[in-house]
Each structure stands twice: as structure tokens, then as C-alpha cells.
Amino acid sequence: MNVATTIDRTRATSTAPTDQQVQAYLRTGLRNRWWPILPSRFIEAGAKPFGIMRLGEPLVIWRDSAGAVHVQTDRCPHRAVPLSRGINEGDRLRCNYHGVEVGPDGTVLKVPGQPGCPLEGKKAVKTYPSREIAGAIFTWFGDALHEDAPDFEPPEQLVAPEYSQFLCYADWEMAWRYAYDNLMDPMHGTFLHANSHTMYQGETQAHFVTRDTPHGFFFEKDGQRDVNFDWSEFVDHDALYVRLEIPYPKSGGPGGNFGIVGFATPADENNLAAFFWRVRKVSGWQRDTWRFLYKTNLEPRHWHVLEQDREILAGVKPGLEKHEMLYQHDAGVIRLRRYLAQQARKQLVELQTAGKG
Amino acid sequence: MSDYHFPYLSPRQTRTGEPNAWQLELANAIEAVFTKGAQELDEVVAGLNQSRVRPPSGGEWTAENFKAVMHELGV
Ligand code: FES
Ligand SMILES: [Fe+2]
Numbered sequence: 506m507n508v509a510t511t512i513d514r515t516r517a518t519s520t521a522p523t524d525q526q527v528q529a530y531l532r533t534g535l536r537n538r539w540w541p542i543l544p545s546r547f548i549e550a551g552a553k554p555f556g557i558m559r560l561g562e563p564l565v566i567w568r569d570s571a572g573a574v575h576v577q578t579d580r581c582p583h584r585a586v587p588l589s590r591g592i593n594e595g596d597r598l599r600c601n602y603h604g605v606e607v608g609p610d611g612t613v614l615k616v617p618g619q620p621g622c623p624l625e626g627k628k629a630v631k632t633y634p635s636r637e638i639a640g641a642i643f644t645w646f647g648d649a650l651h652e653d654a655p656d657f658e659p660p661e662q663l664v665a666p667e668y669s670q671f672l673c674y675a676d677w678e679m680a681w682r683y684a685y686d687n688l689m690d691p692m693h694g695t696f697l698h699a700n701s702h703t704m705y706q707g708e709t710q711a712h713f714v715t716r717d718t719p720h721g722f723f724f725e726k727d728g729q730r731d732v733n734f735d736w737s738e739f740v741d742h743d744a745l746y747v748r749l750e751i752p753y754p755k756s757g758g759p760g761g762n763f764g765i766v767g768f769a770t771p772a773d774e775n776n777l778a779a780f781f782w783r784v785r786k787v788s789g790w791q792r793d794t795w796r797f798l799y800k801t802n803l804e805p806r807h808w809h810v811l812e813q814d815r816e817i818l819a820g821v822k823p824g825l826e827k828h829e830m831l832y833q834h835d836a837g838v839i840r841l842r843r844y845l846a847q848q849a850r851k852q853l854v855e856l857q858t859a860g861k862g
Numbered sequence: 863m864s865d866y867h868f869p870y871l872s873p874r875q876t877r878t879g880e881p882n883a884w885q886l887e888l889a890n891a892i893e894a895v896f897t898k899g900a901q902e903l904d905e906v907v908a909g910l911n912q913s914r915v916r917p918p919s920g921g922e923w924t925a926e927n928f929k930a931v932m933h934e935l936g937v
Contacts, residue, residue, distance in 0.1 A: 544875075547866045555866075671876045676869035756893040759901045790903055790929045793936030794892065800877040800936075801889035808873035815871075 522853040524846075531849045532823050533561030534681060534771035536648040539657045539744040541641040541768050541780045542566070544674045548574060548642070554598055556589025558772045560646050563587065564633070570595035574635055575609045576644050582613055582629035639663035640672040641780060643744070648852055649861040657743045662766045662784040669792050670766075670784040671799060675811065677769070679821045681777040682845070684769030685739075687814055688747035689724055689837040694734030697813050702806045703751050703763065707733035713836055724837030731762065739841055741848075744768065757803070760787035760795055775822055783807060884915070885935065891915045903928070 522530075534540070542559045543566060554567040556579045563579035565588045579587045581600040588607065591600045597608045606615040611630035616622040634645040634654035645654035662668045677684065687693065692711060698704035707729055716723040718738065725736035731752050738748045750762040757763065764784040769777045787795055831839060856862040865872075881889070895909030903925050910923040917927045 673875055675871055678869060754897075755899065756897045758892070758896040790932055793929070793932035794906075796936035797932055798889055798892060801881050801885060802893060804876055805873045812871075 520857065522850055522857070526853065527846050527849045528823070530853055531682065531845060532680070532771075532774045534646065535745065535845060535848055536560070536646050536852055537651045538741075539643045539645050539654070540770040541638075542576065542635075542644045542770060542778065543642050544672060545574070545637050545640050545642055551593055551595055554589045554591060554593050556587050558776075559644070559778070560771050561773050562646070564644075565589040565598070566642065567593050567598060569593075569609060573609070574637060574642055576633040576635040576642065577607070577611060578631040580630070581605060582607065582624060582627070583616075588630070639670060639782060641674075648856060650855060650859055655743060659744075660740065660742075660746060660748065660766050662748065662764060662786075663782055667788060668764075668784050668786050669796060670782045671796075671804070673779075673781040673783060673804075673807070673811065675779040675781075675815070676772075677777050677779050677815055677818070678775065679777060679815075679818050680775055680823045680825075681769045681771035682823075682842070683818055683821045683825065684767075684777055684779060685745070685747065685841060685845075686838045687818060688749065688767050688769075689737050689739055689841045690835065691724065691726065691734045691737050691749070691837075692834045694751070697817060698734070698810055701810045701813070703753060703810070704733050706752075707735070711834070713834055715836060715840060722837075722840065724840070737837060739837070739844075741844070758791065758794055758798065760785050760791040763807075779811075781811065884918075887915045888931075 540559065542564065543557065548555060548566055548568045550568045550572045551570050552568065554565050556563065556565050565577050565579040566574065568574050577588065579589050581588050581602060583600065583603055583605045586600065586602050588598050588600055591598050594606070597606050597614055599606050604617040605613060607630050608614045611628045611632040613624045613627050613629050616624050636643055636657065638659050643657060647654065663670060694704045695707060695709050711726040711729060713724060714727050716725065720742040721738060721740040723736055723738050729735050734749060734751050736749065740746050740748065746766055746768045748764065748766050750764045753763050766782040766784060768780040770780065771777055785795055853862060891910055891913040892906070895906055898909060900906045900909045907923045907925055907928050910928065917923050917931060
């Protein structure tokens with residue numbers, strides 16, 4: 506595309522978001538989606554509230570004495586210090602600065618220093634719709650027009666009884682979108698992961714094709730299946746994730762391919778929280794045996810493969826695109842990027858139209 | 863807050879304790895049996911009976927004791 510035309514077009518429609526605005530918006534993630542934010546096991550009932558950034562927003566996570574998890578903005582409604590430095594009282598958080606108490610729906614329950622203060626009874630802390638699925642806390646990040654969460658239909662690999670799964674969590678110091686690019690780039694398996702327990706087989710040359718699905722698309726090798734990391738499926742169904750399969754060597758036993766359902770939740774512009782559910786469609790003694798082998802022998806081998814990805818991508822920051830020269834194997838990446846930009850643009854236009862941009 | 867430290871890069875996230883020596887030997891023996899091509903339950907049991915690893919109660923591996931052990935260890 507020629508630069509002069511791009512500039513002209515942006516000038517002509519000055520109210521439409523520019524490519525730069527779209528890219529800037531995407532740096533901390535796409536809104537109006539469910540995102541996994543943390544493994545459930547990190548947050549114990551009644552334990553200290555925990556503060557993290559997700560999608561560039563400061564969050565406090567805590568579990569009440571009944572075991573329910575709550576995700577709220579990590580700011581005290583009084584003087585805006587982090588609530589995560591406060592105390593979990595079992596049914597509420599108490600700020601450690603002046604003792605203001607906030608309930609699980611964000612209502613200020615008590616201002617101990619000044620009883621009857623107008624802050625009491627106010628819903629003053631944003632509370633994020635959240636639920637726990639397959640060992641992780643999922644949270645809805647709606648924009649100003651979509652604060653209420655729609656139902657979440659999780660990927661069947663995480664909830665259907667015919668699947669067995671393990672969650673692998675990691676903090677990666679890189680921009681979130683490059684983790685999705687990496688998942689939509691099956692050809693890297695043949696090279697980056699050639700020295701792995703699973704991905705040493707198959708052709709080193711391939712032609713790729715895309716195939717639409719109701720909620721996304723497949724990007725797959727033409728004429729090679731069940732040999733190496735041969736395909737990826739991008740899904741946008743209440744949440745953004747990628748599914749893929751990699752055949753096991755014989756030592757993995759019966760039960761079919763090893764599957765991954767991957768999410769990369771932006772923490773901020775330069776960090777992400779990686780959620781890789783390792784799944785297998787397997788039952789009975791085969792299921793139990795896979796689980797035993799996974800916990801004893803396979804987990805570190807899978808981890809080693811993931812570290813290869815992390816190490817090659819470590820530290821990549823937004824803006825990488827302007828230095829790239831892409832070829833046919835990158836068609837999945839190109840399509841994914843175009844899709845995310847479209848979605849971001851749509852959200853920006855809606856917000857602008859509603860006067861909330 | 864349990865064992866979380868940024869950046870969390872833990873290769874072991876799914877087991878609650880260290881496996882003992884027998885469990886490690888058993889896992890290795892099962893992988894070896896699979897590598898030799900066993901797919902069906904009776905083939906796995908036969909393969910394990912040719913290995914040095916005995917079931918917890920001693921004696922022979924059977925379909926029953928193998929399934930029970932896997933069920934206990936694989937949860
Ligand atoms: S800042 Fe939290 S109580 Fe004052
Ligand atoms: Fe990879």
C-alpha cells in the first residue's frame with residue numbers, strides 16, 4: 506500500500522479511528538471478551554488480597570470465606586491507594602490506610618473514621634464479572650458500553666468430560682499479540698521445536714491454507730495431518746484463544762494427539778499471562794495412565810518446548826511489524842492481525858458514536 | 863498467596879509432591895512398554911510383567927491392579 510493514499514484517507518475521514526489509534530488501543534488487549542487472569546490455585550480462601558495488572562487495569566483479587574472469588578479495581582474509593590494492600594475480612598476488603606470497608610459488589614460498607622459519611626452505601630469500586638473454569642479465574646473486560654458480561658461458553662476441551670486437561674501458567678515478558686501470532690504460525694514447530702520430544706517429524710516445506718469456522722478459522726498445512734504441529738485454529742467465541750494438536754510419540758501411549766488450548770492475556774503493553782491448557786481426549790485407564798505419566802515425566806518435557814517459544818520471543822515490544830517481510834507461511838498471522846484490528850476499530854467507532862470514546 | 867512470584871516460570875505445576883523412586887521407575891517402565899508398541903491394556907500389563915517394577919503388593923501385574931494403581935496416581 507502506498508503511503509500517500511493512507512494519509513489522504515485518514516485526513517478525509519478524520520472522525521474514523523486511525524490505524525495508529527487502533528494499534529494503540531490493542532496494545533493492552535481487546536475489550537468485550539472473557540480473559541483468564543490467574544490460576545485459581547494462587548488465590549486461597551480468606552488469604553491476603555492479591556494485586557495484578559490485566560489489560561492494563563489494576564485488579565485486586567480475593568476469595569471470600571465461602572470460597573467465592575472476587576475481582577475488583579485495585580483502588581480504594583477514598584484516596585485511591587491499592588486495596589490489595591488491605592485486609593481480607595472474609596466477606597469484605599478493608600483498606601489499610603483509613604479502614605474503609607468495601608463489599609464484594611463494590612459497595613462501601615463502612616467508613617470507620619466518619620460514620621454516616623456519604624461514601625457509605627455507594628457502589629464505588631468497579632467489580633468485574635468473573636468465574637472459575639478448569640482451574641483458572643476468567644474475567645469479563647467490558648468497555649463502557651458492555652459492562653455486563655454475556656454468558657461464556659468455554660472451549661469444550663476445558664469442560665467436556667471426554668477431555669482430560671492440565672493448566673500450565675506462565676508470565677511472559679512480551680507484548681500479548683506476538684504470543685497469538687506464534688500460535689497461528691504452525692511452521693515454527695518444525696524448526697524451533699525440532700529438538701523436542703514431539704515435533705521432529707514431517708516435511709520442512711509446506712503450503713498452508715485457511716478454512717473458515719463459525720467462530721474463527723483454521724490455518725493448516727495442505728496435505729499433512731497428524732505428523733507435526735500441522736494446524737492451528739483461531740477462535741473468537743466470547744474469548745480469544747487458539748487450539749492446536751501435536752501427535753505424541755509412541756511413548757505417550759494410546760489416546761490420540763496432545764492438544765493445547767492457549768490464551769495469552771495482556772498484563773500491560775509489554776507483558777502477558779500465558780495460559781496453556783494441555784488436553785487429551787482420553788478415558789478410562791488410558792486417561793489415568795496419561796495423567797500419571799504427565800505429572801511424573803511429561804510435564805517438564807512440555808515445559809521445555811514452551812520455553813523455546815518464550816526465549817525466542819522474549820522482550821518483543823509493540824511495533825515489530827514495521828520491520829517484517831512476511832511470506833506465505835505467515836498468512837495465518839496476517840489474517841489474525843487484520844481480524845483483531847477490525848474488532849478494535851469496531852469497538853472504537855461504537856464508543857465514539859455513543860460519546861464515550 | 864501461595865507460591866506465586868513474578869515472573870512465574872515453574873516447570874512443575876500439576877503435582878502436589880515429589881514422586882517416590884518406585885513411582886519414577888513405574889513411569890519409566892510404562893513409557894518403555896508404550897515405546898515397544900503396547901496399546902491395549904493386556905499388552906501393557908504383559909510388558910510391565912517383563913520389567914523389574916513390581917506392583918505395590920508384590921507379585922504379578924494384572925489388569926485390575928494396574929488400573930487401580932493408575933487411578934490412584936493419575937487423579
Ligand atoms: S485510602 Fe483507603 S481508607 Fe483511605
Ligand atoms: Fe511453539
